[in-house]
Amino acid sequence: MEIKRVSCPKCGIVLDVSNNKNEVVKRFACPQCESHLMVRFNPPLYEKLHVKCPNCSTELRVHNRKNMPYRQFHCPTCQKELRISFIKPAE
Ligand SMILES: [Zn+2]
């Protein structure tokens, strides 16, 4: 869960919004002026993934040390460029 502090662009009230269901986008109504608001959260990411190179089938363990949603690297066996998404699928 992540908490973001946002202010309503219409009435200026400051709100702490949490994504208690780990949603990436949360829509809600401002409690003061009832404007429709939308907050974006960082998507939940895998810390590491076990993947198979689609070219040579080498099994690779990829760590997400920088907490990035994507990582591009070369397969150590066949040198093919691979792109991995660390974004967890929505539940
Ligand atoms: Zn408001």
Ligand SMILES: [Zn+2]
């Ligand atoms: Zn490979």
